[in-house]
Amino acid sequence: MTGCSIRELMVVALARELRDGDLCMTGTNSEVPVAACLLAQQLQAPNLTLILPSGIVNPRPGRLYRSAADGRWLAGAEAVGSGYDLFELSENGRLDAMFYGGVQIDRHGNINLTQVREPAFRGPGLANISFAVVAKRIYLYAMSHTRRTFVDRVDYLTAPGHLDGGSSRRDLGINTEGPVFCITPLAVLGFTPDTKEMMVRSVHPGIGAQQVVDSTGFSLPEPPPWAMTEAPTRGELRALREGVDTTGVLRADT
Amino acid sequence: MAGRRSKLVPLQEALAAVSDGCTLAVGGLWFHNKPMAALRELIRRGVRHLTLIAAPPSSLDSDLLIGAGLVKDAYLAHVSFEHLGLAPNFRHAVEHGLVELHECDEATLLGGLMATLEGLPYHPISSLRGTDHLRTSPLAMPYIARDGSAMVAAPALKPDVAILHAQEADEYGNVRCFGAPFVDPIFAKTASHVIVTVDKLVSNGEVRQAPSRTTIPGYLVDAVVEAPFGAHPCSSHGLHPHDEAHLRGYLAASNAALRGIEPGAFQAYLQRYVFACHSHDEYLEAIGGPLDLVAVP
Numbered sequence: 001m002t003g004c005s006i007r008e009l010m011v012v013a014l015a016r017e018l019r020d021g022d023l024c025m026t027g028t029n030s031e032v033p034v035a036a037c038l039l040a041q042q043l044q045a046p047n048l049t050l051i052l053p054s055g056i057v058n059p060r061p062g063r064l065y066r067s068a069a070d071g072r073w074l075a076g077a078e079a080v081g082s083g084y085d086l087f088e089l090s091e092n093g094r095l096d097a098m099f100y101g102g103v104q105i106d107r108h109g110n111i112n113l114t115q116v117r118e119p120a121f122r123g124p125g126l127a128n129i130s131f132a133v134v135a136k137r138i139y140l141y142a143m144s145h146t147r148r149t150f151v152d153r154v155d156y157l158t159a160p161g162h163l164d165g166g167s168s169r170r171d172l173g174i175n176t177e178g179p180v181f182c183i184t185p186l187a188v189l190g191f192t193p194d195t196k197e198m199m200v201r202s203v204h205p206g207i208g209a210q211q212v213v214d215s216t217g218f219s220l221p222e223p224p225p226w227a228m229t230e231a232p233t234r235g236e237l238r239a240l241r242e243g244v245d246t247t248g249v250l251r252a253d254t
Numbered sequence: 255m256a257g258r259r260s261k262l263v264p265l266q267e268a269l270a271a272v273s274d275g276c277t278l279a280v281g282g283l284w285f286h287n288k289p290m291a292a293l294r295e296l297i298r299r300g301v302r303h304l305t306l307i308a309a310p311p312s313s314l315d316s317d318l319l320i321g322a323g324l325v326k327d328a329y330l331a332h333v334s335f336e337h338l339g340l341a342p343n344f345r346h347a348v349e350h351g352l353v354e355l356h357e358c359d360e361a362t363l364l365g366g367l368m369a370t371l372e373g374l375p376y377h378p379i380s381s382l383r384g385t386d387h388l389r390t391s392p393l394a395m396p397y398i399a400r401d402g403s404a405m406v407a408a409p410a411l412k413p414d415v416a417i418l419h420a421q422e423a424d425e426y427g428n429v430r431c432f433g434a435p436f437v438d439p440i441f442a443k444t445a446s447h448v449i450v451t452v453d454k455l456v457s458n459g460e461v462r463q464a465p466s467r468t469t470i471p472g473y474l475v476d477a478v479v480e481a482p483f484g485a486h487p488c489s490s491h492g493l494h495p496h497d498e499a500h501l502r503g504y505l506a507a508s509n510a511a512l513r514g515i516e517p518g519a520f521q522a523y524l525q526r527y528v529f530a531c532h533s534h535d536e537y538l539e540a541i542g543g544p545l546d547l548v549a550v551p
Contacts, residue, residue: 028284028311029336053311054283054434066337069284069311071433071491083309083437087364091381113332114357114386122348124334124341127310128360130381160384172384173403254337 004232007032007250008240009204010183012232014139015039017181021047022096025089025131028053028124030068031249032141032183033099038064038244043236051089053127055081064249090130093176098135100126104154105140107197107218109161109179112154125158132159138179145184147217150198162196169196187212188229197221202229261478262425262455265534268477269295271447272415275326277305279445281418281438282488284336285313285496287431289419289451291484291534297322298528306330307413309437310360314488314501317341320353321508321520322528327354329393329411331363338501342508343520362393364437366411370444376407416445419485420469421493423452427475428461428468433491435469442474451481453490481534486541500541 004012014036018024022045026033030053037050038060051057054069060076074080089095103123104112113126132138138161142149161179163169169178178196182189188201199221203212209224232240240250269292272278282288293315303326308316310331317333319325321343333341347353358366361379369377378397388394388406397407418438422430429450431438442448450470455478461468483490487500504523511520531537 028332028334031337054286054436056434067284067286067496068336069286069434070495071286071489071493072495074433074492080434082435083364083440086310086360087368090361090364091379120349122345125330125332125357126359127332129385129387130359130361130379132385133381133383157384157386163384169384174383 095135098131140182276414279413279416288488357391365408369410413445416441427472429470
């Protein structure tokens with residue numbers, strides 16, 4: 001792949017999934033989902049609303065900041081909510097889309113940010129679990145795609161994805177869709193309609209199918225060959241670089 | 255006729271309200287709007303056995319207090335340095351059982367606080383399902399609603415003292431947050447004693463000219479402390495960004511100490527930025543003077 005960074009490609013692939021009118025909330029380490037929401041607003045979703053974890057609504061600072069709670073997101077924002085607004089959003093089902101990363105993400109899209117058994121590891125924890133229950137859709141993202149991240153079953157289930165797969169989410173009284181999408185540096189993944197297992201939708205340009213298989217800690221339901229992720233178009237990249245990431249945060253070394 | 259009482263006090267005096275074993279709530283979020291000058295003073299005073307409550311995403315505040323040995327147990331939903339990395343002292347202390355961590359998340363933590371501010375013994379929460387927190391979190395108490403539906407209830411959480419940082423206040427405790435107030439107004443309503451450090455003291459007349467800019471009214475506040483750059487190395491929304499180089503240095507020192515690469519590195523950090531500074535003014539000298547901060551990109 002030429003001409004764009006892997007994080008730019010992840011942002012564009014995620015932005016394409018977001019829908020006009022969506023009320024979106026982002027969490028920690030969220031430069032990819034935040035950039036995707038801001039990009040989607042410039043493309044197919046001008047009525048998308050983005051709420052940052054600090055409560056800042058629809059920021060437009062003309063560049064990206066790496067900390068989700070940076071005060072400079074205030075520039076050009078439309079409103080600032082408080083902790084009470086977050087509690088309200090946790091309970092009332094108003095959110096359309098929530099974005100989660102994970103220390104571990106499993107075959108059914110369950111998320112672990114709390115603890116890993118072997119080797120014993122205390123994770124950072126997850127500020128808001130409720131959004132995984134009440135938001136209509138969950139978009140997963142992982143900044144590394146390895147067998148340590150993508151496991152058969154999470155050691156600790158911090159936030160529910162599709163639980164044991166199939167109808168198990170609904171059986172527990174959770175009426176939202178759960179995870180519908182996962183973006184990694186290697187591939188775009190989705191979920192099988194019936195069993196709710198994570199499956200490869202497309203592999204990024206320059207990545208081999210075998211690399212995805214070798215980097216995933218569970219068997220993927222649909223075998224290769226897989227489609228190739230459509231590279232960002234000229235227009236998408238221009239909107240991203242000129243309207244969202246004007247300082248090249250997504251192109252810089254991390 | 256008696257005059258109106260000023261709540262403006264020096265830092266040391268304000269923090270006399272924090273005693274060994276008390277439940278302390280710290281405002282702000284991640285490394286933003288954190289009352290760091292006050293927390294450094296608590297470490298200098300050697301307060302021990304605290305029960306710590308922080309706003310759901312926490313960072314340097316919790317990590318520093320835990321690393322310095324002030325914390326017995328804690329209600330912390332998430333502790334990290336975001337893109338800069340994990341919280342080393344928090345992680346080490348929990349992995350080694352040095353601090354008792356009560357698992358919680360935003361809804362249960364806020365639910366527990368809301369029970370207190372509503373004068374209720376607990377607050378029901380309908381949104382927690384399918385998570386292992388249901389078996390590990392003391393704030394996710396099983397609860398059956400009158401219609402028979404199973405949910406959880408968070409028992410009331412009552413901080414003895416809350417310490418917050420904001421950009422401006424007057425001497426009567428009318429506080430103006432320039433950025434995200436986040437959980438600070440809820441802490442102010444639930445804690446028995448509320449201390450606010452501010453970058454700038456403004457006159458009561460200024461507050462009265464724009465009353466809708468007051469984010470925490472004075473009747474909720476017990477003590478106001480003037481501490482310019484009192485959030486450093488965290489940001490103060492609307493005034494200055496976080497000091498990323500300082501935070502990276504803190505993380506490097508903490509990790510070097512915990513991994514045994516440089517066992518004295520964290521103590522050296524504490525010595526340089528906490529114990530060797532007898533006041534917040536001396537801290538500002540230690541970081542090279544406040545003027546440099548404004549230039550942080």
